Amino acid sequence: MEPSKTIDHAALAAEFNKDPERVDWHDATLWTVRQRRDMRAHQVPEWEALREMASQIKENVLSNLHSYLQQFEQNAIANGITVHWAEGAEDHNQIIYGILKAKGINQMVKSKSMLTEECGLNEFLGSKGIDVVDSDLGERIIQLAHQRPTHIVLPAIHLRKEEIGEIFHEHLGTPKGLSDPQELTETARQHLREVFLTRRAALTGVNFGIAETGEFVVCTNEGNADMGAHLSEVHIASMGLEKLVPTRQHMGIFLRLLARSATGQPITTYSSHFSVPRPGQEMHIVLVDKGRTRQLGRPDFRASLKCIKCAACMNTCPVYRRSGGYSYQATIAGPIGSILTPNLDMDKYKNLPFASTLCGSCTNVCPVKIDIHQQLFKWRQEIIKEGKGSAQKTFSMKLMASILSSPGKYKLSGSAFKWVSKWMPFLVKNKMNPWYRQRDMPQAPATSFKEWYKKNV
Amino acid sequence: MTTREKILKAVLENQPASTPPPEVFFFPQETGNLSDKFADTLISIGGRAIVVQGLDAIGPLLPKYFDTTRRIATNIPELAGTAGLISQDVDPHSFQDIEVMLMRAHFGIAENGAVWITEQLMGQRILPFIPQHLAVVISASDIVPTMQQAYQRIGSARYRFGSFIAGPSKTADIEQALVLGAHGPRTMTAFIVH
Numbered sequence: 001m002e003p004s005k006t007i008d009h010a011a012l013a014a015e016f017n018k019d020p021e022r023v024d025w026h027d028a029t030l031w032t033v034r035q036r037r038d039m040r041a042h043q044v045p046e047w048e049a050l051r052e053m054a055s056q057i058k059e060n061v062l063s064n065l066h067s068y069l070q071q072f073e074q075n076a077i078a079n080g081i082t083v084h085w086a087e088g089a090e091d092h093n094q095i096i097y098g099i100l101k102a103k104g105i106n107q108m109v110k111s112k113s114m115l116t117e118e119c120g121l122n123e124f125l126g127s128k129g130i131d132v133v134d135s136d137l138g139e140r141i142i143q144l145a146h147q148r149p150t151h152i153v154l155p156a157i158h159l160r161k162e163e164i165g166e167i168f169h170e171h172l173g174t175p176k177g178l179s180d181p182q183e184l185t186e187t188a189r190q191h192l193r194e195v196f197l198t199r200r201a202a203l204t205g206v207n208f209g210i211a212e213t214g215e216f217v218v219c220t221n222e223g224n225a226d227m228g229a230h231l232s233e234v235h236i237a238s239m240g241l242e243k244l245v246p247t248r249q250h251m252g253i254f255l256r257l258l259a260r261s262a263t264g265q266p267i268t269t270y271s272s273h274f275s276v277p278r279p280g281q282e283m284h285i286v287l288v289d290k291g292r293t294r295q296l297g298r299p300d301f302r303a304s305l306k307c308i309k310c311a312a313c314m315n316t317c318p319v320y321r322r323s324g325g326y327s328y329q330a331t332i333a334g335p336i337g338s339i340l341t342p343n344l345d346m347d348k349y350k351n352l353p354f355a356s357t358l359c360g361s362c363t364n365v366c367p368v369k370i371d372i373h374q375q376l377f378k379w380r381q382e383i384i385k386e387g388k389g390s391a392q393k394t395f396s397m398k399l400m401a402s403i404l405s406s407p408g409k410y411k412l413s414g415s416a417f418k419w420v421s422k423w424m425p426f427l428v429k430n431k432m433n434p435w436y437r438q439r440d441m442p443q444a445p446a447t448s449f450k451e452w453y454k455k456n457v
Numbered sequence: 458m459t460t461r462e463k464i465l466k467a468v469l470e471n472q473p474a475s476t477p478p479p480e481v482f483f484f485p486q487e488t489g490n491l492s493d494k495f496a497d498t499l500i501s502i503g504g505r506a507i508v509v510q511g512l513d514a515i516g517p518l519l520p521k522y523f524d525t526t527r528r529i530a531t532n533i534p535e536l537a538g539t540a541g542l543i544s545q546d547v548d549p550h551s552f553q554d555i556e557v558m559l560m561r562a563h564f565g566i567a568e569n570g571a572v573w574i575t576e577q578l579m580g581q582r583i584l585p586f587i588p589q590h591l592a593v594v595i596s597a598s599d600i601v602p603t604m605q606q607a608y609q610r611i612g613s614a615r616y617r618f619g620s621f622i623a624g625p626s627k628t629a630d631i632e633q634a635l636v637l638g639a640h641g642p643r644t645m646t647a648f649i650v651h
Contacts, residue, residue, distance in 0.1 A: 033633070046482075070465070135640065181634035181636055185631065185636040221629075222639035224639070226583070267569040269624055270622055270641070272619075296472055302473065
């Protein structure tokens with residue numbers, strides 16, 4: 001395999017930052033979502049206890065995944081659902097193509113599924129002559145614009161309403177200049193209703209699979225998963241291996257946490273439980289590994305598989321909010337994405353764990369208590385150990401280590417910095433010094449602490 | 458080895474030592490009238506809550522809230538006089554012109570304004586989603602405090618399909634501006650029967 005091209009997060013973030021007004025808007029909008037999350041969380045006195053239970057439930061799931069998967073499969077089959085297993089994107093896509101081909105279907109409606117996004121399903125089916133329409137409004141917008149989602153819950157959060165108006169004008173025939181969200185949504189409603197009524201196949205993602213019963217739960221606000229699934233002859237659900245919960249009783253904990261963490265709603269409008277297919281309908285579940293078993297085997301990073309994809313870590317992250325989803329070039333951006341992606345392709349995503357201030361805000365809002373910032377820090381160590389750090393960082397870290405381990409060098413470097421700052425400031429205040437790019441260098445003090453201590457104590 | 462066997466083998470090799478599931482705690486909830494709290498929450502998420510004294514009171518209220526010149530449908534036999542009873546075995550696509558759908562819900566949840574409806578009460582599963590407006594009938598005594606009591610109440614009941622529905626279909630995908638009526642009902646009303 002060719003080594004993949006490394007994503008240069010800093011360069012892509014710099015690109016996003018060329019439009020400061022958009023950055024401010026993006027930052028403020030996501031911060032509002034974070035504040036709504038806080039408001040809702042604070043209304044629940046047992047919030048912290050719920051997080052702790054959710055965390056322990058997911059730990060139980062991951063440590064007994066082998067038996068839960070088989071229990072889920074067995075119950076789903078007993079319910080009349082066909083269960084498929086896929087190792088990666090290729091067999092996931094082939095399985096779905098096979099199901100559609102057997103029914104002679106060449107059009108499908110899809111609700112939000114980051115997994116199929118990650119697998120490149122739309123492009124694959126397109127190449128086989130099968131047309132896929134994304135039905136979540138945000139996903140439909142970016143599909144029409146031939147873009148990728150920048151946020152797992154709010155896929156079109158990078159676009160302004162005027163830009164969406166332009167996309168709708170071009171593709172859906174709305175009047176030029178129309179940018180009212182209400183009117184644009186109404187246009188999409190009419191357009192997609194026609195799609196729902198004419199598609200024989202629907203694909204949905206899965207938020208939770210319940211091992212005890214073999215049913216799966218799909219959460220939406222728009223109702224698009226249900227509109228697609230209940231009008232179609234074939235319902236396919238793509239599901240990551242880690243989405244299981246042991247029992248229905250555990251679902252109560254997760255549905256208390258999910259929407260409050262994601263958008264600050266007490267629950268999503270629809271939390272639909274699919275157990276038995278409609279008479280005459282085929283229902284399929286595709287269980288997908290795609291790197292999950294490998295991540296399960298990494299003791300430092302397996303906790304990332306507890307994620308329920310609420311995106312609270314993205315909304316709170318000062319780096320994500322100001323660098324935009326595209327700077328990560330990954331289906332799942334932001335803090336959690338930066339833990340998941342190096343597992344998939346370390347060369348490609350080795351810069352992402354560094355796209356963090358390690359402030360820990362992500363860890364504090366995570367509803368399943370993933371130690372996100374700790375894992376980002378661990379990935380950095382792993383990446384440096386593998387010799388994949390950037391030359392500049394490796395050099396400066398080695399220099400730093402050498403200086404800090406020797407009192408003589410430390411003393412010398414302190415006075416050297418003072419001297420340079422005073423007499424030759426251009427040596428540190430230049431573009432070669434990454435620290436100086438967005439910040440001013442500190443003023444060197446007149447006396448060092450050591451000198452002050454000798455004099456005064 | 459099949460893909461299934463390969464994946465299960467990798468899971469078994471890579472999963473950590475087993476930890477037990479936690480004890481699931483139930484938390485003391487604010488006391489007070491659960492049906493009032495349910496109504497307040499539902500209104501706060503864009504729904505409507507109307508207290509009625511009996512099923513008979515619903516029919517006369519409909520023209521106040523809905524365009525009754527359009528198709529009003531129900532699967533509640535007692536409301537057959539005010540709305541068209543739907544037939545269970547027609548093509549679900551034929552429900553696309555329903556203006557208002559009236560159906561029963563099993564129970565509601567005070568903390569989030571959701572109601573639980575299974576296929577048994579829906580008749581056909583598309584019916585809570587496809588109408589322009591959804592109206593559910595719920596008994597004031599059938600309200601539980603939180604989602605945890607909701608699943609406790611569901612227990613191990615067998616249902617083929619069921620959904621928690623909380624308010625009207627909505628989206629905020631354009632600049633986070635909240636718009637009611639994305640793909641499903643534009644409004645959601647709960648008639649709370651005392």
